[in-house]
Amino acid sequence: MSEEYRGTAGAETQAAAGEGEEVEEVEEKTSLLRWLIETAVLVALAFGLSLLIRYFLVEPYRVPSGSMLPTIQLQDRLLANKLVFKVGGKPQYKDVVVFADPTGEYPNLVKRVIATEGQVVDLTEDGQVTVDGLALDEPYTHGQRSDPLFSTSSVAFPFTVPKDHVWVMGDNRENSADSRVFGAVPLKDVRGRVFLTYWPLNHFGRLDYAPKYGL
Numbered sequence: 001m002s003e004e005y006r007g008t009a010g011a012e013t014q015a016a017a018g019e020g021e022e023v024e025e026v027e028e029k030t031s032l033l034r035w036l037i038e039t040a041v042l043v044a045l046a047f048g049l050s051l052l053i054r055y056f057l058v059e060p061y062r063v064p065s066g067s068m069l070p071t072i073q074l075q076d077r078l079l080a081n082k083l084v085f086k087v088g089g090k091p092q093y094k095d096v097v098v099f100a101d102p103t104g105e106y107p108n109l110v111k112r113v114i115a116t117e118g119q120v121v122d123l124t125e126d127g128q129v130t131v132d133g134l135a136l137d138e139p140y141t142h143g144q145r146s147d148p149l150f151s152t153s154s155v156a157f158p159f160t161v162p163k164d165h166v167w168v169m170g171d172n173r174e175n176s177a178d179s180r181v182f183g184a185v186p187l188k189d190v191r192g193r194v195f196l197t198y199w200p201l202n203h204f205g206r207l208d209y210a211p212k213y214g215l
Contacts, residue, residue: 057083059192061098064106067170067177068096071140071208072110077199080192091116091166091190093131096210099168100189102182108191111168111178112140112210121167122158123148123180129169140209144173153181166190171209 058079066074080098091097095113115121115131122130127145129136138146146169148157161167165184170176179185194210197203 057081060198061108061110061191061194063110064108066175067172068110068112069172069175070142071171072096072194072197073203076197076203078110078194079196079198080194082192084193085187085190090187091193092211094209094211096194096207097166097168098191098194099185100191102185102189103177110194111170111176113166114169114179115161115167117161117163117165119167120158120160121179140171141173142171146173149177149180152177155180155183159184164188 059082061078061080063072063074063076063078072078078098085091091113093113093116096110097113098108098110101107101109114129114136119131120133122133123146124130124135127147129138129146148155159167159179161184164187166187167179167184169178169180194207196206
């Protein structure tokens with residue numbers, strides 16, 4: 001075999017090898033680009049899904065005060081069902097709900113529904129709550145009195161809950177700024193119905209003294 005032929009064959013082999021390397025590099029870049037695009041799409045979908053869930057279905061909340069002790073501890077993390085009120089449901093007696101703080105001190109508050117529209121709430125001299133003339137059985141207050149908060153409120157009793165409103169009170173009755181202070185809460189300001197404490201883990205579970213629903 002001549003030297004000229006060997007040189008030509010070697011050059012062709014090197015050229016072919018170079019072309020093969022270029023093809024591999026292009027394929028690697030294409031694969032990386034495809035992976036980046038797929039990852040970006042998945043992240044966008046996950047973000048969109050999380051927004052959808054938080055807006056329509058379930059949202060986590062942090063308890064800003066001790067007004068629901070001992071049922072809910074200060075700084076507990078809760079999950080609230082938002083869908084139930086978006087599809088026409090209304091808060092019911094004993095529901096624990098999240099709503100916009102009427103005082104503006106916190107973004108949201110957590111209290112228990114005691115009465116709904118049209119019902120008449122009164123506070124007796126012996127520290128009980130009556131609704132439509134009947135004294136409530138309230139084991140969640142653990143014997144605390146339910147007195148008017150005259151020093152911080154202009155709410156007068158007996159109080160008739162207006163249409164599309166609810167009357168709410170904290171379980172920690174002697175240390176709760178609730179409807180005794182700011183009156184009934186408009187349904188439009190109720191964010192959701194609490195169904196679970198998820199953090200800290202040693203508090204994980206459904207709430208005591210609350211109606212049992214699927215969510």
